[in-house]
Amino acid sequence: MKDSPIGVFDSGIGGLTVVKEIIATLPDENLIYLGDTARVPYGNRDREVIAKFALELTRFLLGKKVKALVVACNTISATCLSEIEKLSPVPVIGVIKPTVTKAVEMTRTGKIGVIGTRATINSQVYEREIHAKNGELQVIQQACPLFVPLAEEGFVDHPAAKLIAQEYLSRFKNSGIDTLILGCTHYPLLKELIRSVLDDGIKLVDSAEPTAEELKKVLEVGDLIKTSLEAKRVFCVTDAPERVLQTANIFFENKFPGKLEKVSLEVG
């Protein structure tokens, strides 16, 4: 069981930002990644459709005998984590709780901003989780539906992206937030852009590092840490491996740690 891979999945390849941090935190672990690039993006879809797609991804990875499942996607974690947990006999780690824990620790003003896809923001899950930790904290949320296409098309440095970021993030101007949760695994690609239009001194929190830390904790508690060396890492996508690799390389400064394999989800 210790040598079994960790399963990580996402609607597309944004989850690779989480994988990168998992590799840094747990360098010897075997890993299998699954990105549903044939049906990405999920962020504008209804909860019901997102859940249907997410359970298909879950079944695929459970079929690969993973020892833990990381839902490296805010949209899926926000809308249907409990369905995934119900289906999975192995521990499931979503991105939202670890990210909230970190943000709540960091804020001094008691005001936290959250940005994400439409589905994530509409789910209100960040607000609920933040208030579950501390009911006095104030939460300001904003959906940013164009951020993912801008990131995927490599427009993050483009003046157009700056105008769009200014519009989306205008509600945080003089709002008193000191912490902004990047509630989408693509958004780390936009960090500089986001910083450039926010008030000074606002700290950005993304899901990658807190989720990797949470995974490590879960594996330690379950006595599931791999002890042998030489990690095997497999990266699967449901469509367009060549084009996806170009974007994947942006996440890894052109050193993508593996090959992308196209797989079919035919799960009956």
Add this chain to the structure above:
Amino acid sequence: MKDSPIGVFDSGIGGLTVVKEIIATLPDENLIYLGDTARVPYGNRDREVIAKFALELTRFLLGKKVKALVVACNTISATCLSEIEKLSPVPVIGVIKPTVTKAVEMTRTGKIGVIGTRATINSQVYEREIHAKNGELQVIQQACPLFVPLAEEGFVDHPAAKLIAQEYLSRFKNSGIDTLILGCTHYPLLKELIRSVLDDGIKLVDSAEPTAEELKKVLEVGDLIKTSLEAKRVFCVTDAPERVLQTANIFFENKFPGKLEKVSLEVG
């Protein structure tokens, strides 16, 4: 058979621009529309995945006993029309041939521009079809992957959209084209934007009117024109009918001619 509906389908709701023109051209016809909003957009996906999805849509509409099929999507028409034709016992009308016929008639300089999704442009189908009509014509193509998300998010009047359009369309500056094919059914929403950054005097050709005219011709030739009055129109989507209706209303100046019904494609 004459009273059977015309089936129209698209990866999402861009095909409604074609529906609008069909209603204007053939106001008494029964019609069933199917938009795959659960898996939209198709424009960045591989041919194989687009074909798989498109054949599922085809089967759904054939199950509704349509008398003709309109593929109101450039991406699908560009990548897998022949597979759809093979499957369908009723006439299939794609958007590309009618649009090319019109553009070839219109050009005086002999230089035609084409814009579309990545899949449409990569397929080279516009260039092939234009050259099949006249091998001397020059074709300049450009993929514009951010145009669909900008249109769907209502950013068409935004300064950011103008910057992106300037970048995508810069290759048409002083290129000598006098005709530009809008090779995506969403792009009519961007007509003003596109005009504002092109050289003066370039004519825009979209798929809606030539496709509706071609459909009319095919129905006439097959003696399939409906003779009774009172058209019944059904609009189906695979996800998010409420949000989709908002965008659909943009296409119809807030007078969307029907309701959106959510359907499942479970086609076995």
